[in-house]
Amino acid sequence: MKIAVINGSPKIKNGTSSFLLQKIESMISSENEIFHYNINKNPLTAQQYRELCSMDTLLFAFPLYIDAIPSHLFRMLAALEDYMKTERQNPIYVYAIINNGFYEGRQNHIAISILQNWCLRTGLQFGRGIGLGAGEMMNFIEKVPLGHGPQKNLGNALRQLADSINSRSTGEVMYISPNFPRFAWKFNGTHFFWNATAKTNGLKKKDILKRL
Template sequence: MKIAIIDGSPKSKDSASSFFIKKLEPMISSENEISHYNISKKPLVSEQYQELCRMDALIFAFPLYIDAIPSHLFRMLATLEEYIKKECQKTIYVYAIINNGFYEGKQNHIAIKILQNWCMRTGLQFGQAIGQGAGEMMHFVEKVPLGHGPLKNLGENLNHLADTINSHNTGATIVFSPNFPRFAWKFNAVHFFWNQSAKKNGLRKKDILRRL
């Protein structure tokens, strides 16, 4: 089976999406042929869109942007739709890993629905999607073994997704949060992420809270 993994993060490196891709890829059967596409580094050209039309499966990994799909990925999907309708001669399955900055993974449900509707419009088969909450937290726990501690839910659900992909089948949508207390996630996000980022940019804590 020919599989395309598409990194749809606006970040060219060190994104949560790339983190999920690195965790998922070893779970995909070595019998499959995998190609990688990173649309933030360089827009796809005609030959690459034609390549995607010949795939058996497309795996998208991207972050939630205003409860939807990032605009650059949306443009890519619109262009790919045109190529598929003209050139695709087989059923392509679509899978997705979506992450968001909120703690609750259920925030991803609208983006998942958008991707499902795009598949219906384009004539593709929607396979399965998983939605992880607290995506920005992943790089802080990347040394934790997958399937343990705060990554327990992620490990289980990536395994579900990998099984669905390897069997070239469909599965239920799964949305979930990390195995980490919400109050602890909020405390760490404020004190070790937002406040530190503000400080690096010459701002104080009260600047963040100030209303315009």
């Protein structure tokens, strides 16, 4: 089976989407061929769009942007739709991993619906997806083994998604939050992410709270 892994994050490196793709790729059967596409650098070429039309499976990973799909990925999907309607010969299954900065994974449901509707318009089969909350935590807990501690839910969800990909089957969308108390997530995010980022950019805590 030919699997296209499409990183839809605007980050060139160290993004949550890259982290999640690395984890799930290790769970995909070695009998499959994996092809990588990063759309954060340059637009895809006509040849690359045709390559995607010859795949058996498309696996997207991207962050949530204003409850929807990042604009550069949306443009890519719109262009790919036209190619799929003329170039595709065989059924293609679509899977997705979407992460957001909110605690609740359910916040990704609109982006999942957009991708499902795109599949309907394009004639592809939506297989399954993961909506992950607290995506920014991944850089801080990446050394925690999947399936353990705060990554327990994520590890289980990635395993189920990998099983669906390996068998080209469908399943329910999984909305998950980290195995980490919400109040602790909020405290750490405020003090060790937002305030730290502000300081790096020459701002103080009071600057964040200013009203324009």
